Amino acid sequence: MTQERFISLVRAEQEPLRRFLLALCGGDAALADDIAQDALVRAYVASGSFLGLSKFSTWLFRIAYNCYIDHCRKVRPDQTSLEDAVALPASETSDASFRYQQLYQALERIPEKEKAAIALFYFEDKSIKEISAILNMPQGTVKYQLSMGRNHLKQYIQL
């Protein structure tokens, strides 16, 4: 795959990809973009192995998720805190900011797989089948993770 072709595909996918990683990183936009760049480099290096058997976005999201998991393994748990997880959009109203704060804090409290499944299903409108391919787990497990994620989020988000 040529660099121009790759860039044109990435241009269409960059916003969903960054939003997915933003949700995983608890609203830390700089960290999310850094992981996204890392994922894009990995994807470009491995672009020869992309055979078109799945959608480009599915393949890219899977690489991005693996990059995020690698990042989580590198970072020690004591280096992160819930306060770090909150990055409020400056242009938003205080009400919206509060909702985002609630959302990011709640997402930070649930397990990684549940968080990823929730982000892909509700923020990126991915199907169960696509989520199954991205997270490399059976469709039944994806549904279970979504159910557990919703139950956990309900405990942390005041509606």
Place this chain on the structure above:
Amino acid sequence: MKEIEDFLRENKPVVKNDPTFILETRRRLDQVEGIKAEVDRQRCYGRLALIITLVAGLALGVIATAVAFLYPVDADSVGKGVLDSVRLFLTTWKQYLLLPVALLAIALSLVLMSGKRSRSTF
């Protein structure tokens, strides 16, 4: 449960439009291209060195075998010089000389074939 689903759908994280993102991606991909080109160049040099070594070894082997079979020396009448010692050695072991030559030929053909295969992959 419907409430939490509505909350999640209505509060998707907002990504700021950042024009530098694609520029930064392009810069990193250019760096990757540079590294790939350097790795390819190093691999090409290594392959070339290997091929030269194998061809030189094959040529020497063929010459040594030819000398051993065409100009055999008599162990009793041979002198004590280095060249005579080499000729005596080749004459003594001439039945085994074809083995390393054949191995070199096989190795060379494998290297040349693998080169063709890797070129066609890219």
